[in-house]
Amino acid sequence: MSHRSAQIIESMKNWRKECLCLLAAQLLLYPISSLTQSSPTDLTNLKLEDILAMRIIPYAEGEINMSPELPQERFRFAYHYVHSTFEDYQSGRTKVPTSQLQAQFPVLPLEISQDAHLISLGYIINPRLSVDIQLSYVQQSTYHISRVPGFDEFTIRSHGVGDTAIGINYLLWRGEKDSLHLRGGLILPTGSINEKGRTPRDPNVDTLLPYTMQIGSGTVDFNPSLTHVRRSGKIEWVNQLQGTIRIGKNHHDYSLSHRAMAKTAFFYNLLPYLQPSVKLLGVYWTRLHGQDDDLVLPNGVYPAPVTNPSLFGGRKIDFLLGLRVPIKDGFFKGQQFEIEAGVPVYQDLNGPQPGENWRIATSWNFQF
């Protein structure tokens, strides 16, 4: 047996010992932790003064009252801000070098930056049923390089009121610790799909911008979701399935990607005012359907990757870390702030397509 093999076997033996030690220690620790998580009926021998001396974990925000009579605060206001950037091109899971893309396309968007401001207002019709409307304002900018003289480097921007989402939420079922919520939503095409800017296509007049720079979808979209929430002790676990289904095509003869999303999120009630979270978000989205012929050169060439409907879609998994701060008293009582940031840990894109680099989102909400 070689010296190297002997070393490997010795190392494996050490690890086996380590694992056994870990298992033994964990078994010793388990009864301690399980004792501290006694069931409520085991606590009935506690004296009143003992109960009053205990620190309590305040009930999580957003509780749903099951009584058919209405709560006093029936409106819910929320503001969300999301910033994301897309930079490195990928085809499948492989990164594509800029030099290769420059040879393939006359114009190359290098950095796409998107900012979305979302304002939503909800109204509780009864404890099981609520409706909401969400308005958005979108700002986008894309930095390009190109082979067209006079347009070596340029940035185009677009901004405006985005699409409007309306939804109806229904509490399907509520158990001891779990609840199941169904949402039926429609996204109305209030955002522009006629955004124009100065591009190498025509240096003298503004021409139509590519799909990624349009503010809206131009189609009525169906946006259902199913959410499961489990609250147990200090943990809140949220699982969500969501879809965006484009109905028909817009007046530019295309529709954006259909989209399916699955999310799982853990919130941990670390302190009454601090709930860190970990989220995993899986997204699958299709290529564009149809094509806006104004984005194609007369010879049928796509001037940039973002003008080719086939170079959209893919699947990815994002990992996000967040912090939720529910305010229990003082001037901001009843309000809740949240911040989260994340990166894709897996991206498989129909490319070459710019992949998402990172994203940060903040939100603020309250009921009144």
Place this chain on the structure above:
Amino acid sequence: MIPVSKDSSENSFHLRFTFKRIINCVVVLLVCNCFTWHGVSKDLDEYEAKALLVYNFVKYTSWPEGSFDNEKSAIQIAVVGNSNFFDSFKNYQGKQVKGRALKIVMLNMITDFDGEHVLYLSGKWTASTKFFMENVGLKEKPILTVGESEDFVVNGGVISIINENDHLALLTNPDAAKNCQLFLSNNLVKLSRQVSTRKDK
């Protein structure tokens, strides 16, 4: 110069290696147990703690004669409002207190109230005490009313459980208890802050 033998350097290497392994184990265990260890401190979920308190209130309260149909009739606790509180309280369903079983019911509407012995108004319902006192006639019936705000006892409720710096505190209204012919034990009264009913101008 002290000569260093090959053995001692090997021993030192093994010691360092073992020490590294121990540190690795400790780190892994800390990470694995950080969630459960947090529970070592005496923490209770808000609604579990409140349910436990109400269970104790039943032990520390005496109802007047004639409040029960017979010696074995159940002590009935009605919960209005938050279903999460009801879920926490379900653990006490059927439990024996003073030789009587506890019967917990969730009321969908206050008008469903049917002479239970304890009425818990949770969450936002607490704010409507005055309405309940006047319209449901709780003022003089032998019903232990429990709420979740200071206003609740000021408006004629018997006991309030409030949250103060992540600890629960009790407020009692002895006059309201007396009007309802309920006797609260000294222990319960001593552990609470006593509040009087606000007199309307």
